[in-house]
Amino acid sequence: MAKRSDSSRGTVHTLAQYYSPDPSKPKRPIPEVGLHHLPDLIKRGRARHKLLPKEVGFDMSWQITLIQISTTPYSFTYITRTEAPRLGPWTKRQHARCVVVDTQIELFNLCTSKSCNRMAHRRKQQLRTSMATQSPTQNQNQGAESAEPAANVDQQGATEEPVKQSSTPLVFVNSEPMREEQVQNAVKFLSHPKVKGSPVMYRRSFLERKGLTKEEIDEAFRRVPDSAPTVQTGGVTQDGQVKSSSNIQQQAQPQALQPGLSASAGVNTSSATLSRSRFHWSHALIAIGVLAASGAGTAIVVKNSILPRLKSWIRKVVIEEDDEELKKLNRKPTLVEEAAQAAKSAAAAAADVAKASQDMLISKEEEKKLFVEVVSLLDKQVQEMKSMTNALRRIEVQEDLRVTQTNTKQLIVNGKADYDLHSVRSTSPPVSYEPPSSLHPKSYMEIMNMVQRGEKPSNTRPWEVSQVQNSSTQVPYAQGNGEYLNSKVQDSTQSNGDGDDALPWWQRRNVRIREIGNEAEYNGNGSSYGAASNQPPPQRTWVPPQPPPIAMAEAAEAIRRPKPAAQKDQMSDTQSVGNSSDVSDEVTRIPRRSESEGAVKGGSSSSIPSTVEIQEDQELRRE
Amino acid sequence: MPVFKTPFNGYSVKFSPFYEDRLAVATAQNFGILGNGRLHVLSLSPNPSQPFTEIAAYDTADGVYDVAWSESHDSLLVAAVADGSVKLYDTALPPTSNPIRSLREHTREVHSADYNPLRRDSFLTSSWDDTVKLWTLDRPSSLRTFKEHSYCVYSAVWNPRHADVFASASGDCTLRVWDVREPSSTMVFPPHELEVLTCDWNKYDDCIIATASVDKSIKVWDVRSFRVPIAVMNGHGYAVRKVRFSPHVRNLMVSCSYDMTVCVWDFMVEDALVSRYDHHTEFAVGVDMSVLVEGLMASTGWDELVYVWQHGTDPRAP
Numbered sequence: 001m002a003k004r005s006d007s008s009r010g011t012v013h014t015l016a017q018y019y020s021p022d023p024s025k026p027k028r029p030i031p032e033v034g035l036h037h038l039p040d041l042i043k044r045g046r047a048r049h050k051l052l053p054k055e056v057g058f059d060m061s062w063q064i065t066l067i068q069i070s071t072t073p074y075s076f077t078y079i080t081r082t083e084a085p086r087l088g089p090w091t092k093r094q095h096a097r098c099v100v101v102d103t104q105i106e107l108f109n110l111c112t113s114k115s116c117n118r119m120a121h122r123r124k125q126q127l128r129t130s131m132a133t134q135s136p137t138q139n140q141n142q143g144a145e146s147a148e149p150a151a152n153v154d155q156q157g158a159t160e161e162p163v164k165q166s167s168t169p170l171v172f173v174n175s176e177p178m179r180e181e182q183v184q185n186a187v188k189f190l191s192h193p194k195v196k197g198s199p200v201m202y203r204r205s206f207l208e209r210k211g212l213t214k215e216e217i218d219e220a221f222r223r224v225p226d227s228a229p230t231v232q233t234g235g236v237t238q239d240g241q242v243k244s245s246s247n248i249q250q251q252a253q254p255q256a257l258q259p260g261l262s263a264s265a266g267v268n269t270s271s272a273t274l275s276r277s278r279f280h281w282s283h284a285l286i287a288i289g290v291l292a293a294s295g296a297g298t299a300i301v302v303k304n305s306i307l308p309r310l311k312s313w314i315r316k317v318v319i320e321e322d323d324e325e326l327k328k329l330n331r332k333p334t335l336v337e338e339a340a341q342a343a344k345s346a347a348a349a350a351a352d353v354a355k356a357s358q359d360m361l362i363s364k365e366e367e368k369k370l371f372v373e374v375v376s377l378l379d380k381q382v383q384e385m386k387s388m389t390n391a392l393r394r395i396e397v398q399e400d401l402r403v404t405q406t407n408t409k410q411l412i413v414n415g416k417a418d419y420d421l422h423s424v425r426s427t428s429p430p431v432s433y434e435p436p437s438s439l440h441p442k443s444y445m446e447i448m449n450m451v452q453r454g455e456k457p458s459n460t461r462p463w464e465v466s467q468v469q470n471s472s473t474q475v476p477y478a479q480g481n482g483e484y485l486n487s488k489v490q491d492s493t494q495s496n497g498d499g500d501d502a503l504p505w506w507q508r509r510n511v512r513i514r515e516i517g518n519e520a521e522y523n524g525n526g527s528s529y530g531a532a533s534n535q536p537p538p539q540r541t542w543v544p545p546q547p548p549p550i551a552m553a554e555a556a557e558a559i560r561r562p563k564p565a566a567q568k569d570q571m572s573d574t575q576s577v578g579n580s581s582d583v584s585d586e587v588t589r590i591p592r593r594s595e596s597e598g599a600v601k602g603g604s605s606s607s608i609p610s611t612v613e614i615q616e617d618q619e620l621r622r623e
Numbered sequence: 624m625p626v627f628k629t630p631f632n633g634y635s636v637k638f639s640p641f642y643e644d645r646l647a648v649a650t651a652q653n654f655g656i657l658g659n660g661r662l663h664v665l666s667l668s669p670n671p672s673q674p675f676t677e678i679a680a681y682d683t684a685d686g687v688y689d690v691a692w693s694e695s696h697d698s699l700l701v702a703a704v705a706d707g708s709v710k711l712y713d714t715a716l717p718p719t720s721n722p723i724r725s726l727r728e729h730t731r732e733v734h735s736a737d738y739n740p741l742r743r744d745s746f747l748t749s750s751w752d753d754t755v756k757l758w759t760l761d762r763p764s765s766l767r768t769f770k771e772h773s774y775c776v777y778s779a780v781w782n783p784r785h786a787d788v789f790a791s792a793s794g795d796c797t798l799r800v801w802d803v804r805e806p807s808s809t810m811v812f813p814p815h816e817l818e819v820l821t822c823d824w825n826k827y828d829d830c831i832i833a834t835a836s837v838d839k840s841i842k843v844w845d846v847r848s849f850r851v852p853i854a855v856m857n858g859h860g861y862a863v864r865k866v867r868f869s870p871h872v873r874n875l876m877v878s879c880s881y882d883m884t885v886c887v888w889d890f891m892v893e894d895a896l897v898s899r900y901d902h903h904t905e906f907a908v909g910v911d912m913s914v915l916v917e918g919l920m921a922s923t924g925w926d927e928l929v930y931v932w933q934h935g936t937d938p939r940a941p
Contacts, residue, residue, distance in 0.1 A: 172788050172800045172830075172846055173809045205773035209796045209813045211850070402719070444925075447653045460658040463684040 174213035182212050186220030392462070624932040624940055625674025631661055633923030635689045635865075635909040640740075641697035643915035644668070645678070648929050651686020651705060660686035662702050664714050667931060671941075675929075679714045681721055691736040694743040695760070701746055703733035709748050709758065728756060728765050735778045741786035749776035755791050757803065769801055771808050778821045784829035792822040798834055800846060812849040814842055821865045827873040833890070835863035841878055843890045854890035858899075864908045871917040879907035885922045887934060902930055902938040 186207050189195055195203060207217045328335070447457050631650035639645035644667040652658030660683040666676040685706035693699035698715040702722070707729040710722040731752035738746040745766070749755045753772045756765040774794035782788040787803040798819055800810035815836035825831035825843075831853065835841040839859045842852040860882030869875035874891040885907055887897040905926035913919035918934040932938035 172785075172802060174812075174849075175847070176850075201773050205795050205797070208811050211813050214808075214811060444654050444656075447656050451657055457653050457657060460652060463659070 190224040627929040649687035703736040749779035751775035792819040879910040
C-alpha cells in the first residue's frame with residue numbers, strides 16, 4: 001500500500017520519478033501491484049488529473065502511458081507505446097474502465113489485444129485477492145467512494161495537516177457519477193456537423209453551461225471520434241456556431257438544412273467551376289474555330305454582296321457631285337452673299353466664345369481666391385496643431401523629469417500627439433457639435449454614444465503625473481449624475497443637491513472650489529484643449545472576442561424567438577439605442593450595457609455582443 | 624452616518640483588515656467607460672463634522688475597477704485598473720513613489736482583485752481577457768494564469784478556510800472552483816442561465832458559496848451538491864453586482880444591485896430579505912462588510928458617493 005504520508009503535492013513530477021516515458025532510460029520497477037502510484041493524482045478516486053504523455057509514462061508490463069484519469073466510473077484514456085516489446089502492436093487511445101480502490105486501480109476491459117487482456121485479467125485477479133485481504137468495507141461500486149476516503153483517512157493515520165490539505169480539496173471536486181444521458185446528449189451535440197467546425201472552447205463552454213461535469217464533457221469528447229475542430233470557411237463556422245448552440249435536436253435540423261444547402265451549393269459551384277475550368281481548353285478551341293469560320297464567311301459575304309453595293313453607291317454620289325458643281329456655278333452671286341452671312345455668324349459666335357472664356361477666367365479667379373482662403377485656414381489649423389504638439393511635448397518633458405511609470409503614459413501621450421499631427425479635423429466643428437460637453441453633467445448614455453462615435457469625453461486629462469490638486473476633472477458633479485434614468489432620479493438628484501448643501505463638511509466645499517477654478521482654467525485654455533480632447537481615443541487595437549454565440553443563442557432560446565443574432569447591423573443598432581427616447585428601454589438596457597462595457601470600450605466595431613445583448617434584453621423586457 | 628463624495632464614479636469599496644476605521648475606494652471617471660481613475664484611502668473619524676479623512680488618493684491613467692487590501696502589510700493596496708494593469712500602492716510611502724509596482728500582464732481590463740487571507744502573500748486578479756492570474760508581492764510577473772473561462776471573469780474570490788482554493792465567476796455563465804495546486808479547475812457548474820457577476824464564499828461554512836447574476840437572483844450553493852441551490856433569493860429589480868457574506872453572522876449576506884439598492888439577506892430563513900437600503904441614486908456597484916467592526920457596512924455607486932453605516936441604521940441619517 002502506498003503511504004499517504006510520503007505523498008507530496010500531487011504534481012506530475014513526483015510521478016515522473018517512477019515512470020520514465022523515455023524507453024532508453026532505465027525503468028524502475030514498480031514496487032507494488034497496480035497503478036497505485038498515483039496517490040496524489042487520484043486522490044482516492046476523486047480527482048481528475050490530466051497527465052501529458054511525455055511527462056508521465058507507466059513502466060508496467062502494459063507499458064501504458066496514462067493520459068487521463070477521472071472519477072467514477074474511473075475511466076481513463078491512455079496511449080500505448082508502439083515499441084512495447086512484449087505485447088506486440090498496440091492501438092492507440094484505448095479506453096479502459098477501472099475502479100479506484102483506495103490508491104489502487106483495478107483495470108479491466110482493457111484494449112483489444114489478447115495479450116493485453118490476459119495481463120488485465122491477471123492483474124484483476126491479483127488486485128481482487130489483495131483487495132479481499134484488505135478492509136472489507138471497500139467495494140467496487142461506483143458510488144462507494146465517499147465512504148472509502150473517510151475510512152482510509154482514519155486508517156492512514158497520517159499527520160493532520162497534510163491529510164487536511166490533501167483531503168479537503170476533495171470537496172471541491174465534482175464527485176457525482178457520470179450521467180450517461182448527459183454524456184449521450186453531449187455526444188450528439190458534438191457529432192453535429194456544424195459543431196465540428198466550431199472551436200473546442202465554445203463547445204466546452206456550451207456543455208459546461210448545460211451543467212455537465214468535466215468528466216462527462218471529457219467522456220463525450222472521447223467518444224466522438226473526430227472532435228478536433230477543422231478549419232472550414234469562416235462564415236459557415238460562424239453560422240454553425242450560432243445555430244448549433246440553439247436547440248440541437250429541434251431547431252438544428254431545419255437550420256442545418258440551410259447551411260447544408262449552402263455548403264452543398266458551395267461545393268456544387270466549386271465543382272462547376274472545376275468542370276468549367278476543365279472545359280475551358282476545349283471550349284476555347286471550339287470558340288476559336290467558330291470565330292475563324294464566321295470571319296471567313298463574313299469576308300466572303302462582304303466580297304460578294306456588300307462591295308458591289310458600295311461601288312454603286314459611290315457612283316451615285318459622284319454623279320450627284322457633278323450635278324452639284326454645275327449648280328454651284330449658277331449660284332455664285334448667291335454664294336458671296338451666303339459667305340458674308342456666314343462670316344457674320346462666325347463673328348457672332350466668336351464673340352460668344354470670347355464672352356464665355358472671359359466668364360471662365362473670372363470663375364477661375366474666384367476659385368483661386370477661395371482656394372487661397374482655404375489654404376490660409378489650413379495653415380492656421382496647422383499652426384494651432386503645432387502649438388498643441390509643442391504644448392504636449394512640454395508636458396512630456398515634464399513627465400520625464402518626474403519619477404513615475406513613464407512608459408505607458410508617454411505612449412498614450414505620444415499616441416495622442418501623433419494623432420494631432422495627422423488628423424485633418426478642424427477644431428471648430430467638434431466643439432460646436434457638443435457645446436454643453438464641458439459644462440453639463442454627462443449621462444451614461446451620452447458618454448457611451450460619444451465613445452462609439454469615436455470622440456473622447458472632454459473631461460479626461462491626457463495622462464500626467466498629476467497630483468490630487470492638479471487633476472482637473474471636468475465632471476461637474478454638483479448636480480449629480482443620474483440623468484439618464486427617469487424622473488424619479490431627477491427628483492432624487494434635486495434632493496441630493498439639497499442634501500449636499502446641507503452637509504457642512506469641508507470635503508464638499510473644497511471640491512466645489514476646485515471645480516470652479518478648473519472651469520476657469522478650462523475656458524482659458526479654450527480651443528486648444530478642446531481640440532486635444534475632442535480627438536478620438538487611441539484606438540484600442542484589441543477587439544474583444546465575441547462571447548460564445550452559444551450565450552446569445554441560449555438567450556434567444558430562453559426568449560423563444562428565432563433571430564439572426566449574430567448578423568445584426570452594428571451601427572444601426574447602436575444608433576437606434578442612442579436615439580431612442582424611451583427611457584424605460586434605456587433603463588433595461590443598462591444592466592446589459594454595463595456588463596458589456598468592455599466590448600464597447602474596444603471601439604465601435606466591437607459592439608456586436610453589446611447590441612445583441614441589449615436587443616435580447618429589450619425583447620425580454622417587452623415580453 | 625458619514626458620506627464621502629468621490630470626484631469619479633465609484634466602483635468598489637473595501638475595508639482594511641488592519642484598521643477598523645480605514646477603507647479604500649476604487650473609482651473611475653465617466654462611469655468607467657473611458658477616462659482616468661482614482662483610488663482613495665479614507666479614514667473614518669469620530670468627529671461628526673468631519674467624518675472622512677482622505678489619507679491618500681492615487682490617480683491612474685484608466686479607471687480603477689477594484690481594490691484589495693494586503694493581508695501582510697497594513698499599508699499595501701492592490702488596484703485592478705481598467706487598462707489591464709495591476710498596481711500596488713503603499714500608503715506609507717509618499718505619493719511620488721506610488722504606485723510601487725505596476726504589473727502588466729492582462730490584455731484586457733482587470734475586473735477584480737482579491738488577496739489571500741490565509742497565505743497572506745498572494746493575490747488573484749481576474750480580467751475580461753478570460754483569465755485569472757495569481758501573483759505574489761515580491762515577483763514582477765504572475766505565478767500562474769488560469770485560463771479556462773470562455774468569457775470575461777468578473778470575480779475571483781479566495782476561500783476563507785482553504786488557502787489554495789478559490790472560485791471564479793464569469794460571463795460565460797459558469798462558476799469554477801480552482802485549487803492552486805491543480806493544473807486546471809476542479810469544479811465547474813452553471814449557477815445561472817445568465818452571466819454570473821459575482822461570487823463569495825461563506826466565512827463560516829467552507830463549502831457554501833453565493834453567486835449573483837444578471838438574472839437578478841442570488842443563489843447560495845453547496846459545492847458538494849451543486850445541482851440544486853440551497854437558497855434562491857429574488858428581490859432585486861436588476862442585475863446584482865456584488866455579494867458579500869458577513870464575517871460575523873453565519874447566514875447574513877449583503878448584496879448591491881443596479882436597482883440602486885443594497886440588500887441584506889439571511890439565506891437560511893424563509894423570507895430571506897432582512898433589510899433594504901436605497902440610499903444610492905445610481906447603480907450601487909460596490910459593497911463590503913467590515914471584518915473588524917461587527918455590522919459595519921460600506922457601499923459605493925456610480926452616484927459618486929461612499930456610505931458607511933451600521934447595519935440596522937439608516938445610511939443617510941446624519
